[in-house]
Structures are given as C-alpha cells and as structure tokens.
Amino acid sequence: MKLSNNDSRQYQFLTLDNGLRVLLINDESTAKSAVSLTVNVGHFDDPEDRQGMAHFLEHMLFLGTIEHPDSGGFSQFISQYGGQSNAWTGTEHSSYYFDCDAERLEEALERFSQFFVSPLLSEGDTEKEREAIDAEFKMKIKDDGRRIYQVHKETINPAHPFAKFSVGTRDTLADRGDNIASELRAFFNAHYQAQWMTLVIAAPQPLATLKQYSLPFGNIVGSQEQKQAIQVPMYRQSDLQLELQIKPRKHMQKLIVSFAMPNPEDLYKHKSVSFLAHLLGYEGKGSLYSILKSQGWINALSAGGGITGSNFRDFNISFALTDEGIEYYEDIVEMLFEYLALIKQNTAALPRLYQDKSTLLDIAFDNQEVGRMLDWVNSISVNMHHYSEADFLYGDYRMDGFSQAHHEKLLSYLCPTNMRLVLIHPDVEVSHKAKWYNTPYSVTTIAKEWIESLYNVHMPLPQMSLPSINPYLSAKNPLHAVEYEQDKPVRLADQPGFEFWFKQDTTFRVTKGHFYLEIDSAPSVTCHKHMALSRLFADLFMDAVAERFYSAELAGLSYHINSHQGGLTLHTAGLTGNQITLVLELVEALLHQPIHAARFAEYKKQLIRHWKNHNKNKPVSELFSCLGAHLMPWNPSPEDLAIALKSASFNEFQLFRKQFFSAIHVKAFMHGNWQRRHAEKLKTSVHGLFSNSEILDDLKRPLNEINRVEGIQIQREGNDHAFIEYFQSQTNSVEEKVTLMAINNLLNQDYFEQLRTKEQLGYLVGAGYAPFNTRAGVAFYIQSPNFNSEHLLTRHGAFLKTFAKQLRECDEASWQRSKESLLLQISEKDKNLRLRAQRLWISITNDFHQFDMQCRLIAALDKLERSDVVAYVDNMLKPDSPRLVLQCN
Numbered sequence: 001m002k003l004s005n006n007d008s009r010q011y012q013f014l015t016l017d018n019g020l021r022v023l024l025i026n027d028e029s030t031a032k033s034a035v036s037l038t039v040n041v042g043h044f045d046d047p048e049d050r051q052g053m054a055h056f057l058e059h060m061l062f063l064g065t066i067e068h069p070d071s072g073g074f075s076q077f078i079s080q081y082g083g084q085s086n087a088w089t090g091t092e093h094s095s096y097y098f099d100c101d102a103e104r105l106e107e108a109l110e111r112f113s114q115f116f117v118s119p120l121l122s123e124g125d126t127e128k129e130r131e132a133i134d135a136e137f138k139m140k141i142k143d144d145g146r147r148i149y150q151v152h153k154e155t156i157n158p159a160h161p162f163a164k165f166s167v168g169t170r171d172t173l174a175d176r177g178d179n180i181a182s183e184l185r186a187f188f189n190a191h192y193q194a195q196w197m198t199l200v201i202a203a204p205q206p207l208a209t210l211k212q213y214s215l216p217f218g219n220i221v222g223s224q225e226q227k228q229a230i231q232v233p234m235y236r237q238s239d240l241q242l243e244l245q246i247k248p249r250k251h252m253q254k255l256i257v258s259f260a261m262p263n264p265e266d267l268y269k270h271k272s273v274s275f276l277a278h279l280l281g282y283e284g285k286g287s288l289y290s291i292l293k294s295q296g297w298i299n300a301l302s303a304g305g306g307i308t309g310s311n312f313r314d315f316n317i318s319f320a321l322t323d324e325g326i327e328y329y330e331d332i333v334e335m336l337f338e339y340l341a342l343i344k345q346n347t348a349a350l351p352r353l354y355q356d357k358s359t360l361l362d363i364a365f366d367n368q369e370v371g372r373m374l375d376w377v378n379s380i381s382v383n384m385h386h387y388s389e390a391d392f393l394y395g396d397y398r399m400d401g402f403s404q405a406h407h408e409k410l411l412s413y414l415c416p417t418n419m420r421l422v423l424i425h426p427d428v429e430v431s432h433k434a435k436w437y438n439t440p441y442s443v444t445t446i447a448k449e450w451i452e453s454l455y456n457v458h459m460p461l462p463q464m465s466l467p468s469i470n471p472y473l474s475a476k477n478p479l480h481a482v483e484y485e486q487d488k489p490v491r492l493a494d495q496p497g498f499e500f501w502f503k504q505d506t507t508f509r510v511t512k513g514h515f516y517l518e519i520d521s522a523p524s525v526t527c528h529k530h531m532a533l534s535r536l537f538a539d540l541f542m543d544a545v546a547e548r549f550y551s552a553e554l555a556g557l558s559y560h561i562n563s564h565q566g567g568l569t570l571h572t573a574g575l576t577g578n579q580i581t582l583v584l585e586l587v588e589a590l591l592h593q594p595i596h597a598a599r600f601a602e603y604k605k606q607l608i609r610h611w612k613n614h615n616k617n618k619p620v621s622e623l624f625s626c627l628g629a630h631l632m633p634w635n636p637s638p639e640d641l642a643i644a645l646k647s648a649s650f651n652e653f654q655l656f657r658k659q660f661f662s663a664i665h666v667k668a669f670m671h672g673n674w675q676r677r678h679a680e681k682l683k684t685s686v687h688g689l690f691s692n693s694e695i696l697d698d699l700k701r702p703l704n705e706i707n708r709v710e711g712i713q714i715q716r717e718g719n720d721h722a723f724i725e726y727f728q729s730q731t732n733s734v735e736e737k738v739t740l741m742a743i744n745n746l747l748n749q750d751y752f753e754q755l756r757t758k759e760q761l762g763y764l765v766g767a768g769y770a771p772f773n774t775r776a777g778v779a780f781y782i783q784s785p786n787f788n789s790e791h792l793l794t795r796h797g798a799f800l801k802t803f804a805k806q807l808r809e810c811d812e813a814s815w816q817r818s819k820e821s822l823l824l825q826i827s828e829k830d831k832n833l834r835l836r837a838q839r840l841w842i843s844i845t846n847d848f849h850q851f852d853m854q855c856r857l858i859a860a861l862d863k864l865e866r867s868d869v870v871a872y873v874d875n876m877l878k879p880d881s882p883r884l885v886l887q888c889n
Contacts (some may be wrong), residue, residue: 002394005366006510012207013389016214018222019195021384023392024210025202027373031824032082033105033203034373035112036097036381037217040227041191042090044161044309052168053187055089056133060184061096062087063125063757065114071125072753074111079749080817081108082824084374091162091309093385099374101824102203106213109201113216116192123179128760130180134170135763137436138785139618139720144248147439148424151246152307154434155420155443156239159232162309165436194222198384200377234312235260241451243421245428247440250613253321255329256422257336258306261413263313268387271361271399272406273315275354277304279343279466280317280336283550286465288339290547296598297325297332299543299606315414322602326425330450333421334457340414342460347404349466354402356470360556363477363575365397367510369832416454421446472555475577477511480504480675488851489669489840492676492683497695500686501669501844502679505833513672514837515583517570517686518845520665520699523656524567525634528644532607532636533656534563536645539603544593545586552582559586565634565773566699567664573834576673580682587689591661597650608645614638619722619888620764620783626712626886627726627779631772633702663694669844671837698847703773709879712886720762722783722888723792727876729776734853737776738826738860739872744769744778745822746869747803751780754799761787761795774846789887804873807866815866826857 001011010026046053062085063071070076078085083100096115100108140146153163165172173180199217201210240260267273281303283289289301299320306314319325319332343350370376380392387395430440486503493500505513524534538561549559557574559582570590572583615622615638629637636644668686670679706728729736748767756765762784770779780800782792830836843851875881 001392002390004368004393006368007393009202010207012211013392014211016194016218018218018220019193020197020199020217020220020222022199022201022214022217023380023384024207024214025200025377026205026207026210027202028204029370029829030202030204030373031102032099032373032828033102033108033201033205034097034099034377035105035109035199035201036095036374036378037112037116037197037199038093038095038378038381038385039116039192040093040196040385042092042094043164043166044091044230045187045191046161046164046166047187048164050172050183050187051165052133052172053184054094054191055166055168056129056173057184057187058087058089058094058096059129059132060121060125061115061119063129064120064122065111066118066120067114068111069120071120071122072749072757074115075753076749077104077111078108080821082821083108089166091166091307093382095378095381097374097378097381101821102205105201105203105205109213110216113219116197116217117219119188121181121184121188123181126179126181126184128757130170130173131760132756132763133168133173135760135785137167137169139763139783140167141437142249142616144250144252147249147434147437148246148422150434150437151244151439151441155242155244156234157232157236160234160312161230162234162307162312189221192220193225194220195225196227198381200381200384202373202377230309230311234309240418240420241416241446243423243444243446245430245442245444246422246424247426247428247430248424250616251426251609252424253323253326254422254424255319255321255325255332256424257317257319257333258420258422259315259414259418260420261313261315261410261418262311263308267406268391268395269398269400270403270406271357272403272410273313274304275357275399275402276343276407276410277315278357279350279353280304280339282467283546284467285547286463287467287547288335288464291461291463292319292325292332292335295328296322296602297328298322299602315410321425323605326423326427329423334454335461337416337454337457338460339464340411341458342464342466344411345460346466347407350407351402352469353467354399356473356554358399358401359473360554361397361399363511363556365394367512367575369508369510369512369834371832373831416451419446467554470551470555472552472557472578475575477575477577477673479509479511480673482506483675489671489844491849492679493687497665497693498687498690499667499844500679500683501667502674502676502683503671503840504675505672505836507830507836508833509673510833511575511577511673512573512833513576513579513670513674514834514841515570515572515579515671515682516667516669516837516841516844517583517587518564518567518667519569519661520567520667520696521660522663522696522699523659524563525565525699528636528640529648530656531563531634532641532645533648533653534568534660535641536600536604536607536648536653537657537660538563538568539607540595540599541590541593543599543603544595545589548589549582549586552578557582561586561590565632565701567660580678583682584685584689587686591689595653595657600650600653604645604648608642611638611642611645615716618764618783619716619720620724620781622714622716623722623724623781623886623888624779626714627724627884628772630712630884631704631706631728633704661690661693663696664690665696665698666690667698667844669837669841671840672833701773703775706882706884708882710884712884714886714888716888719888720783720785721788721792722764722781723789723796724779724781724884724886725793725796726770726777726779726884726886728772728882728884730882732775734856734860735864737771738857738864739869740776740778741769741826741857742818742822742861742864742869743873745825746807746818750803751799755782755795759795761792789889793885793887800877804870804877807870807873810866812866819861819864823858823861826854826861
C-alpha cells in the first residue's frame with residue numbers, strides 16, 4: 001500500500017473467512033478510535049415496488065440488535081464515550097461509521113458488528129421509523145437540489161435503477177397485509193453479505209489487538225455470490241439530444257451542458273477525466289470562463305461534475321448565468337464547442353500541462369494533513385470498493401502519465417449527439433410536473449439543424465488559449481529547520497492600529513502555512529447599508545482577482561476574503577514557497593484592484609437575490625439566522641441587508657471602499673513552515689501597504705444580552721413548523737461555559753432519541769452548545785411537518801422537566817462517565833496545521849493572548865460537580881429565567 005511520506009501510521013489489510021475485507025490502522029497520536037463499514041448496496045437495489053427500502057434499512061439497523069435490543073442503545077453508548085455515529089445510503093453503496101474513546105473500542109465494535117449479524121428489525125420500530133423517513137422526505141420536498149435531481153431521473157431510461165425514487169415515504173413503505181419488517185429482513189439477508197463489505201478500524205491500539213477486535217465481524221453471513229452488474233444503459237438514444245428547462249423554487253440561473261459516458265474505473269490511474277475537467281474549468285487568460293465572463297454572460301463555470309456510477313458517468317460543464325447570459329445560452333454552448341476544438345488541436349501541449357497537475361498531486365499526497373479521523377476512515381472504506389489495495393490511500397492522487405488514447409476517447413463522448421442541455425431559471429416555460437417533488441419542467445428535442453451546426457465547429461476563437469505552464473509550481477518548497485521550540489505565538493509588532501503575530505510550526509512539519517489578516521474599519525458598521533456593502537466588497541474582490549490568481553490556486557495555494565462583524569478578513573493557505581508573494585499581491589489588490597460598474601451591478605443583483613432566497617430555507621435555518629441577528633447587532637438579518645443594499649449606487653460603493661481604508665485596525669497571524677526572518681519581512685511589507693491609513697482602536701463586537709423571557713414569531717405559508725429555544729450564559733466565565741457544555745453533553749443524545757426517534761416529532765431534532773461572540777449558550781430546536789410550534793415546545797418542555805428530575809437522581813458513576821466523555825472532546829489535540837492555525841487565530845481575534853482556553857476549560861471541568869449542574873439546570877428552567885424562544889408556523 002502506497003503511503004505518504006508524512007504518514008507514520010501502521011496498516012494491515014486482511015480478508016476474513018467470510019469475505020469481508022478489513023483495513024486496520026494503528027495511529028498512536030490519537031486518544032479516539034474511528035470505524036467505518038461500507039456495503040455495496042444502495043437505492044439501486046430497492047425492489048421496484050418498495051422504493052426507499054435501502055434507506056429505510058439503514059435507519060432500522062440503528063434501532064437494536066438481538067444482543068442489544070434497546071433501540072437507542074448504540075447511539076447512547078457511543079455518545080457516552082465521547083463519540084458520534086451516523087450513516088448514509090447512496091446509489092450503490094451504504095456506509096455506517098462512528099468514533100469513540102479508544103478505551104471503549106472493543107465493546108463498541110462488538111455492538112456495531114451486531115448491526116450486520118443479528119439486527120432486531122422489530123415491527124414496532126418500523127412503525128415509528130417509517131414516520132421519520134416520511135418526515136425526511138417532506139423536509140427536502142422544497143430543496144431545489146432534490147427537485148432538479150428528480151427531473152433528471154424522469155428523463156433517462158426508466159429501466160435503469162437511477163430512475164428509482166431513493167428516499168421513501170410512508171406510502172412506498174406501507175405495510176401490505178403483513179408488517180414490512182419481514183420484507184426488510186429479506187432485503188437484509190439478500191444484500192448485507194460480507195463479501196460486499198469493507199471495514200476500516202483506526203485506533204491507537206497495536207495492529208494485533210485491532211485484529212482481535214475485528215473477529216466479531218467474522219460472524220456476518222458471506223457467500224461466493226458476485227454482485228450483478230447493471231446491464232441496461234443509463235441513456236437510450238431517445239434520452240440524448242434533449243433540452244430540459246426547469247423552474248427552481250429559489251432564484252437560480254444555471255446552464256448545464258451534460259455529456260453521457262461509461263465509467264471504466266481503471267481511468268482513475270491516469271485521472272484522464274479530471275484532467276479534461278481541469279482544461280475546461282481553467283479560469284486564466286484566454287479561458288472559456290474568462291471570455292464568457294468578459295461578455296457579461298456568466299458569473300462562474302465548473303467542469304467535470306455530474307452523477308457517476310458503476311456503468312455510467314455524466315460529464316457536466318455548468319455555467320452560472322447572468323440575466324444577459326440567459327438570452328445567449330445557445331451562444332455559450334457554441335463557444336464551449338469552440339473551446340473543445342482548441343483542446344483537440346493542441347494535443348502535443350497536453351503532456352506538459354498534465355505533468356503540472358501530477359506534480360501538484362504528488363506534493364499534496366506527501367504533505368497530507370490528518371483531518372477528522374471519522375471522515376477519513378469513511379472515505380477509505382468507500383475507496384476500498386473502487387481501488388486496488390495499493391491505492392486505498394493513493395488512488396485519489398495517482399496520475400500515471402498522460403494517456404492520449406484515454407484522452408481522445410473521452411473527447412469523443414463530448415459531441416453534440418451525446419449531449420443534454422439543462423436550463424434552470426424562474427422564467428422558463430414548463431409543461432410537466434415531476435413526481436414526488438412537483439418540479440415544474442419541460443423537455444424538448446434539440447433541433448437537428450443546431451446539432452449539425454455544432455458538429456461543424458472545428459476552429460476555436462482567436463482569443464482562446466489553454467492554460468500556460470504554472471509559474472507558481474517553479475518555486476521551491478523546502479521544509480525549514482526549526483529555529484526553537486515555541487509553545488505559543490509571539491507578537492512581532494504591537495503598535496497602535498497594528499498587531500502581527502507569528503509561530504513557526506514545530507509539530508506537523510509539512511511545507512504548508514496559513515496567514516490571516518483582519519482589517520477592522522469603523523465605516524463598515526455604521527449602518528445596515530455599510531454592512532451590506534462590506535459583504536458586497538468581499539464578493540466583488542474575489543470576482544475581480546479570480547483570473548489573475550487562478551494559477552496560484554492550481555498550484556496548491558488558496559485564498560479567501562470574507563466580511564466579519566466590523567470589517568474584512570483575508571485568509572491564505574497552502575504551500576509556503578510562494579505564499580508570501582501571494583499575500584502581498586492580494587493585499588495590494590485589496591487596496592487598488594479596479595472594480596467595474598457592470599460587475600458591481602451584477603453582484604449587487606445576485607447578492608440581493610441570495611438574501612431574498614433566505615426565507616425559502618428550512619425553517620430551522622431561518623430561525624437560527626434570526627437568532628444571530630437578534631444577538632449580534634453587526635450581523636443583520638438577510639432581509640434587512642437586502643433592503644439596505646437595494647438603494648446603493650456604484651459611486652456610493654466607490655466612496656465606501658475609500659472610506660473603509662481611511663482608518664483601520666489590523667491584526668495579522670502567520671503560522672506554518674516559515675522562520676522568523678520570513679515573518680519579519682512580511683510584517684514590514686504589510687505595515688507599509690497600510691501606511692496611508694489612519695489608526696483605529698480595535699473594534700469590540702457588541703452582543704445583546706438576554707435578561708428576560710423573549711419571543712420572536714415568523715409566519716411562512718406552506719412551510720414546516722419549527723422552534724428554537726436559546727439559553728444564553730449570564731457571564732463570560734469559563735466556569736459557566738463548561739457548565740453549559742456539560743449540560744449539552746448530558747442531554748443531547750437523549751433529546752434526539754426521545755423527541756425524534758420515539759415521539760417522531762420531526763426529522764430535524766437537536767440540542768447543541770451555541771456560543772455567539774464568545775458568549776456561551778445552548779440551543780434546542782425541532783422542525784416538524786406535522787405539529788405546530790406550540791405542541792413542539794410543550795413536548796420539549798416536558799423533556800427538559802424529565803431531564804432535570806433524572807439529573808437530580810443521577811448516580812456518581814454516570815456523572816463521572818459524562819465528565820470523561822466531555823473531557824475527551826475538550827482535550828482533543830489539533831489534528832493538523834489548519835486546525836491549529838484556526839484555534840490560535842480565534843484566540844488572537846478574541847484577545848485571548850494566553851492561548852490557554854483549552855487548559856482553562858479542562859481545569860473548570862475537573863472542578864465541576866454534579867450538584868453545580870443540578871443547581872444551574874433548576875435555575876435555567878424556572879419560568880422567568882432569561883431565554884429567547886423563536887417560532888415558525
């Protein structure tokens with residue numbers, strides 16, 4: 001198995017006697033374990049008359065086994081020991097995964113293995129969980145992604161399993177004479193066989209120990225049966241050369257040019273598809289993106305996306321259209337074929353461009369950073385279904401060399417007769433309604449004359465060009481020697497209006513770094529219009545420099561600027577060789593990059609539409625937005641921002657931009673593979689760029705305190721009902737922060753189990769620790785298609801009352817287990833450079849210059865007694881205790 005040079009873990013691959021393939025990973029750097037099992041079964045396997053069955057079974061496997069019949073037992077166990085569990089059902093695979101305290105791994109694996117050995121699948125639980133499936137379907141019924149997806153399903157070969165409805169409802173899963181539990185059991189027995197499963201176990205224990213822990217999975221039934229390949233094609237000839245026009249629920253303007261192709265999996269070794277996508281998605285000078293954007297027809301372009309499966313792949317080129325672009329969408333398609341002609345004419349230049357991309361992927365592989373272990377093991381368990389053993393980890397990075405044969409074969413699929421067009425915007429003429437989601441759409445055959453004219457496009461436009469050799473890849477990226485051990489950032493500059501912090505990375509030792517620059521400006525928060533203009537400025541800046549810095553992004557550098565409460569924040573990340581140059585060019589551009597009136601008008605319109613779309617979000621999402629706006633005066637609601645921006649002119653924006661930099665306060669932080677000399681040089685250069693600005697005191701972000709019972713109600717016709725109840729800490733003390741964390745840790749799993757799984761109040765149910773502007777808080781929320789917010793609040797109140805009683809009766813052992821679980825979460829080490837930089841930057845922006853919040857939380861938790869939490873909860877739940885209740889009906 002090919003490993004990254006930066007990977008010190010140990011691996012062992014084995015196949016159990018039943019055919020289950022297992023990858024064991026010893027990682028001594030973690031106190032947690034993570035496990036993922038992926039099985040080659042998905043909604044494609046649903047019986048024609050039982051659509052949603054695979055998804056339903058995924059839900060049911062969590063609801064008890066013969067050995068452990070408690071329906072919420074596994075989730076409770078995992079939560080109790082500092083972890084979480086989840087699952088998903090895809091087209092051809094389903095995946096189950098969890099993490100927890102490594103000391104409890106053996107028991108967790110024994111419990112988890114029983115999902116796939118002896119699931120309970122009780123009749124009583126099918127009644128309840130069917131309602132959860134139905135609520136999940138109803139929650140997504142207005143989601144444009146699902147609505148558009150359904151139109152796709154209805155316009156392909158109906159004999160292909162992609163055409164099936166994947167989610168399920170109470171009707172598709174209804175009992176028919178006998179309880180559906182017997183059909184679930186038959187589906188499980190047929191499809192959940194060991195030879196179609198992969199298992200990944202990552203933990204600090206030795207490989208020999210992990211091998212012993214995996215033995216219970218040997219009890220899963222296996223056979224020699226092979227998975228049947230899909231024989232029918234995704235598209236018939238009659239399903240191609242179609243134009244679909246779809247009316248979205250939210251405002252959206254998009255053109256998708258889609259080409260059908262098969263999906264030979266060995267292409268991954270050459271990345272031929274992603275290389276072609278790289279050529280078409282190029283955003284530099286002479287690119288299709290650049291030319292169409294200069295015409296005023298598009299705002300964004302992406303290439304290579306689309307659905308993919310074992311016998312099909314869509315290769316999509318997607319265009320975010322301007323209003324003018326909608327009128328010229330056919331011209332955009334013609335220009336795409338002109339750019340394809342350019343690629344075909346320049347085959348000789350492609351190996352060098354391919355090598356650039358290959359070099360970058362090799363650098364990325366050898367400088368991998370550990371992410372969240374749970375996500376990582378889940379992705380590996382999926383990779384094991386697609387890649388050979390040697391490539392379980394390397395498959396996503398492998399580029400064996402430019403294959404002209406593969407490239408020409410792929411280009412042959414990108415032809416007019418193999419094309420489908422999808423035009424999405426609110427003003428299309430429609431004649432059909434999609435099943436399940438009621439999506440309005442129309443479908444017509446593309447005129448033969450246009451197809452023939454597209455076939456005759458053989459010459460590119462004169463201004464079109466392929467990517468050039470990337471100058472950013474020429475920079476060397478040495479790993480700099482550690483100058484001295486440094487446990488926290490040092491302040492290299494602390495003068496009025498300017499702070500510069502630096503810390504060399506001595507832990508992760510990768511050739512990467514992160515730079516943050518926060519610019520506070522008083523004019524940015526004087527009124528709602530200026531707050532809206534700050535956000536517009538950030539979007540316009542990213543648009544204005546996209547072409548100029550696209551090569552930097554291709555070379556493993558990233559940059560982003562966003563508005564914060566009080567100004568703008570620039571963040572760059574990636575390889576350190578050229579990053580300082582990129583930072584200085586970005587800051588200079590921030591001050592001087594021209595922004596044109598036409599782009600101002602376009603982005604102003606798009607931003608207002610985005611904010612107006614907000615009230616079509618899920619009710620819980622809208623309520624959380626209201627909560628943030630209520631608590632943080634410098635974070636207005638989307639509605640207020642849209643109203644404020646509507647009257648802004650281009651001249652007003654230009655004046656605001658000038659005023660923004662007239663008086664500022666700057667904080668900067670540099671962390672990664674740099675030495676102090678690099679930081680000193682950057683500090684001087686950044687300070688010089690702002691030398692014409694006056695000094696501003698550090699802006700302190702205001703927070704509205706909740707000191708009584710408050711309520712906010714919104715009405716949304718045709719939406720689900722929802723509520724949020726928010727309790728804000730009364731002080732900023734570490735002790736109160738950790739108390740609220742402890743309360744959330746004690747109840748969040750029970751809250752979900754009782755109100756979602758048992759009472760079936762809705763699909764979105766949860767409790768969470770929710771700080772705003774460093775002030776701690778805890779939020780409870782439920783969204784329901786069936787019960788109004790008053791009923792939801794009544795059931796929520798009953799739960800809290802029961803919780804308070806159980807807390808008073810809780811024994812010391814249970815309390816200590818909960819404390820240990822929370823300790824595991826609080827004390828978790830930074831997994832990678834990104835998380836370390838993020839944590840240190842948050843401390844700098846919040847003026848926590850001791851960088852010891854984690855230690856202080858651990859100390860406060862150690863002193864926290866159950867009696868303290870009981871008293872806090874009793875006080876919190878008094879009828880007149882301060883809180884904010886938000887309701888949507």
